[in-house]
Amino acid sequence: MRPGAPNITTVAPVTDHSLVDIPLQLLDPDLPVPHYAHAGDAGADLYARHDVVLEPGERAAVATGVALALPPGWVALVHPRSGLAARHGLTVVNAPGTVDAGFRGEIAVILLNTDRQHTVRLARGDRIAQLVFQRVATARFTVVDELPDSARGAGGLGSTGGWEAAHAGGN
Secondary structure, three states, rough: OOOOOOOOOOOOOOOOOOOOOOOOOEEEOOOOOOOOOOOOOEEEEEEOOOEEEEEEOOOOEEEEEEEEEEOOOOEEEOOOOOHHHHHEEEOOOOOEEEEEOOOOOOEEEEEEEEEOOOOEEEOOOOEEEEEEEEHHHHHHHHOOOOOOOOOOOOOOOOOOHHHHHHHHHOO
């Protein structure tokens, strides 16, 4: 433990979390309803509607058998499953995928096999991604001649020295 760091052995449960009711249509009633594996998880599991075979480097839009009616001001974000990514190189190409509040079609997950040698086989009913719900704000854009100054300014990719700072001195 770091000197001066508090000795925390338990985490108090959060009691002010958001709960939003989401109307869900099961387009395939034989698949499980998306659910959270553990209390407090951020992502609800989504399942493959069909068997899928992804050769190395191949991608496919995989149906999940569910459609949602999100309330205005909410978005559902489709995230990869870390276990599938670590063990099989399987990821969500457009991570996170965005399900807008006005969309009412079947949610599909665009999966990519990043493994260079091994085929990934998914069976109907396999967990393929996680759905995370978040509140969103809508921007009102105001065109200006100049932007206000900031500490970072126009510094972009690599301007904070991430790679160079980590590898200074040839390490």
